[in-house]
Amino acid sequence: MRHRSFYEATARQRIVEILDAHSFAELVGPEQRTVSPHMQALQLPVAFDDGVVVGRGTLHTKPVLIAAQEGGFVGGAVGEVHGAKIVGLLERARRERPAAALLLIDSGGVRLHEANAGLIAVSEIIRAILAARSDGVTIIAAIGGASGCFGGMGIAAACCSAVVMSEEGRLALSGPEVIETAHGVEEFDSRDRALVWRTMGGKHRYLLEDCDVLVDGDMEGFRAGIAAAMEAPQSLTLEALEREQAMLARRLQIFSSSRDGRDVWRTLGWPNPETVPLVPTDVFLAQAAALRAA
Amino acid sequence: MTASLVTSTQGDAVDWRSVVSRLFPEGHDIVQDGDLLTGSGRCGGETLAVVGTIHHAALGVEISLAMAQYILKIVREYPGRPLLLLIDTQGQRLRQRDELLGIHRYVALISKAIQVARDRGHRVIGLVYDQGVSGGILASAFSADVCGALPGAEIRVMNLPAMARITRIPEEQLRELSRKSPVFAPDPHNYVQMGAVDSIWEGDLAQCLQDALNRAQANDHRARLALERGGRLLAGRIARRVADDA
Numbered sequence: 001m002r003h004r005s006f007y008e009a010t011a012r013q014r015i016v017e018i019l020d021a022h023s024f025a026e027l028v029g030p031e032q033r034t035v036s037p038h039m040q041a042l043q044l045p046v047a048f049d050d051g052v053v054v055g056r057g058t059l060h061t062k063p064v065l066i067a068a069q070e071g072g073f074v075g076g077a078v079g080e081v082h083g084a085k086i087v088g089l090l091e092r093a094r095r096e097r098p099a100a101a102l103l104l105i106d107s108g109g110v111r112l113h114e115a116n117a118g119l120i121a122v123s124e125i126i127r128a129i130l131a132a133r134s135d136g137v138t139i140i141a142a143i144g145g146a147s148g149c150f151g152g153m154g155i156a157a158a159c160c161s162a163v164v165m166s167e168e169g170r171l172a173l174s175g176p177e178v179i180e181t182a183h184g185v186e187e188f189d190s191r192d193r194a195l196v197w198r199t200m201g202g203k204h205r206y207l208l209e210d211c212d213v214l215v216d217g218d219m220e221g222f223r224a225g226i227a228a229a230m231e232a233p234q235s236l237t238l239e240a241l242e243r244e245q246a247m248l249a250r251r252l253q254i255f256s257s258s259r260d261g262r263d264v265w266r267t268l269g270w271p272n273p274e275t276v277p278l279v280p281t282d283v284f285l286a287q288a289a290a291l292r293a294a
Numbered sequence: 295m296t297a298s299l300v301t302s303t304q305g306d307a308v309d310w311r312s313v314v315s316r317l318f319p320e321g322h323d324i325v326q327d328g329d330l331l332t333g334s335g336r337c338g339g340e341t342l343a344v345v346g347t348i349h350h351a352a353l354g355v356e357i358s359l360a361m362a363q364y365i366l367k368i369v370r371e372y373p374g375r376p377l378l379l380l381i382d383t384q385g386q387r388l389r390q391r392d393e394l395l396g397i398h399r400y401v402a403l404i405s406k407a408i409q410v411a412r413d414r415g416h417r418v419i420g421l422v423y424d425q426g427v428s429g430g431i432l433a434s435a436f437s438a439d440v441c442g443a444l445p446g447a448e449i450r451v452m453n454l455p456a457m458a459r460i461t462r463i464p465e466e467q468l469r470e471l472s473r474k475s476p477v478f479a480p481d482p483h484n485y486v487q488m489g490a491v492d493s494i495w496e497g498d499l500a501q502c503l504q505d506a507l508n509r510a511q512a513n514d515h516r517a518r519l520a521l522e523r524g525g526r527l528l529a530g531r532i533a534r535r536v537a538d539d540a
Contacts, residue, residue, distance in 0.1 A: 027536050034532055038477055042463065054536055084517070084529045088536025095537070110428070110451045112461045115478045117526055119428070119451040120490045120516065123436040124529070127514040130409040130437075152432050158402030173398040173429055174388050181456070182388040199394050210396045238369055238410050241403065245366060248359055248400055255395060264394065 006144045006222050007168050011053045011068035014104050017219040018142075018226065019066065023057035027092075028085060036079045038114040047073045050081040054089045060227050062099035065089050069106045071147035077111035078153065083121025090128035093137045100138040100230045103160065108175065109151015122152030129159045133236040138162075140229045142222055143169040144202070144215075150175045162229040163210065165202040166217035167281060171210065172200040194277070198261030203276060203284060207268055208251065216281050269294065307382065308424040308446070310348045314380070316499040317421075330357055331380060332364050338504045342419075343368040346380030353430045354387035358400035361434070365407040369414055376417040376507055377408070379438055383430030404433040412439065417510035419503065421495065422447045422482065439510040442495045442502060443482035449491070450480040476525055489520030 006014060015024055028034055030048035039046045051073035056065050067086050069076040078086075086103070093101040110118040129139055141157040141164065143149045148170035149157050157163055157171060165171060176190035176199075189195060198204055205211040212232075215225035234240065258264045265273035269291045276284070310331065314324055317335060324333030324344050329351035333344050345364045351357060368375055386392070386401060408418050420435025421442045426449040435441045443449065451457075454472065458465035468478055476484035485491035492509065495502035517530035 027539055028532065032535075034528075037528065041475070042471075080526055080529050081532055084532035085536050087517075087529075088533035091533060091537040112452060112457050113463070115451055115457065116449070116480075116484055116488060116490075117477050117529075119432070119449075120436075120485075120488055120520075120526070121529065123432050123490065124514060124516060124533075126405055126432060127437065130405065131514065134409060134413050152429065154398035155402045155405065155429060155432055158399045159405060171398065172393045173386050173401060174393060179388045179390060179393070181459075188390040188393075199390060204394075205396070208396050210399055236406065236410060236413075238366065238414070241362075241366055241406055241410055242370075244399075244403060244406075245359070245363055248355075248396075248403065249363075251395060252355060252359065258394065259391065261394065 004219050006166060006217050006219055007146060009219070010072065011070040011104065011106070014219070015053060015055070015057070015066055015068050018104070018223045019057035019059055019064070020061065024055055024066070025057065026053060026055040027089070028054065034081050034085070036081050036114065038079060038117060042113055044113060050079060050085070051076060052082045052085050054085045056098070059223070059230070062230070064100050064102055065093050065096070065098050066102040066104070068104035071106035071145045074111055074113070076107035076145070076147040077109060078107060078118055078122050078125065079111040079114040080117040080121050082111070083118070083125055087124045087128045090132045093132050094135045097137065100140050101132065102140050102142065102226060104142045105149045105153055105157060106145030106147045107149060107153040108147055109153050119152070122156065126152065126156050126159055129156055130236070133159070133161060136235070138230060138233045140164060140226050142226055143171050144217055144222065148172070158210070161234045162212040162232065163205070164213040164215060164222065164225040164229050165205055165211040166215055166221065167202040168217050169202040170196065170200045171205050197277065204261045204264070207265060207288060209247070214281060214285060307349050308444070310346070310380065310382070310423070313423045313444070313499070317503055319500050328357070330360055335378070337500055338507070340376065340507070342376045342378050343372065344378045344380060347383050350382055350384040350425050352384050352387040353401060353433070354389065354392050355395050355397050355400045358397070358404055358433070362400070362403035362407045365404070365411055369407070369411045369416065374415050376419065377411055378503070379418070379420040379434050381420060381422050381426055381431065381435045382424035383427060383434070384425055385427035386429035401429050401433040405437045408437045412512050417507055419506045419510065422449055422491070428452070436490060439512065440492045440506045441490060442493055442506055443485065443491045445482070445494050445496055447482045448480040449482055449485050484525070487520070487523045487525030489516040489518070489523060489525060492519070
């Protein structure tokens, strides 16, 4: 069962297969019919969970709180109700102190149909993540769904304690279509899937250290990767941010002239950067580790 | 479903110098470097650190890093000094190079720096004095303890034509909605009603700043304000239900 693809699964399937068997209990489930008033006002389809499933369970017997966005409903985008469920889960984490709060992100960011309310909802998620981290809660972002992790959710992911991704995962601030619409196809061809992947895909993010754990795209890969990330808690301190700031400043110096993922990988010492997309995850991770050590 | 398409601007940019002189009649040493403002100002007998953006700045990797760097420097060198974020931004820079370099990390570092400042006892005030858009406002003024806005400010996730294109809702319908519904129009008064903007700053800006400093609190209370003001009725209630249900 656990070899099912994370990419193709629904939010509920992901939760059931990543947590310990039969451990999940949903909070404010679909029977409560918490639908979006803004989608209703526009006479658009609604979902009884507003596109996000939240609840509690265990992972390797440790208590966790978990939220999973449903990429199949408005691209997993965040509206008022959807955001409030995630914020509530993170507030609960501040009180319950689980081993971790897990965010299975599959989202284009702000739900444009809710415009201002969606923007504020994403802001409240970011603030709730940071407040929970300040209280010592470990928060893991897992990214590997068809809607990726874009817009304000990209900022939210970078505010978490750790990011777990599969190769197919995409993590960015602006989506390819948004960049293409603003500056044309010469700036970014959103239909060039290989280019999109080289710019924001899992392997590239891992090599730049924007992803902490890169996993195979099956459920067992994510389950193991999330468990590994929970073992290495990162605290939000001035010293940690000063180190991150120095790392990001170095990145700008080293890669200032890079225009493509391949340029970045070559600079990092990959002798044949064009092969990076082709190698299996385990081989890739071994090579990346060897290059980091060198 | 993402971020901002807004690059055009409506009308002339607000002159940051006049805003700053109204905020700090007791004096300031704020300097401009490109689209970045940094420095300090005196208000109510107190010294504030100021970091800001001008000319509807597009927040790319460099300016985002510089903003975070300045906040971290203040936290390191001036423990407890209140921070003012003076924001005029068209949102994150929409370029392939920024995404290649991981711009989400750079923008998030501003939010995280603000959180660490807050944790260490700094009050953090945001003021949207012109434009506040998408990732640019999420990471800055919306990460502050208290966010104010000037009456002519515009806050939005995307302009209406772009929103119509992506949501496939006719622009005329969105325009009609934005007349009736605070959810769609960029008018900062709508954001007051929805709790994300504490108040509109008018008249004596130095007094507004002092009032904001007095109201600053570490916990995010925007959903509560929204319920009190009738702008977002579900956010706080549903969050509470998820947080407290047995």
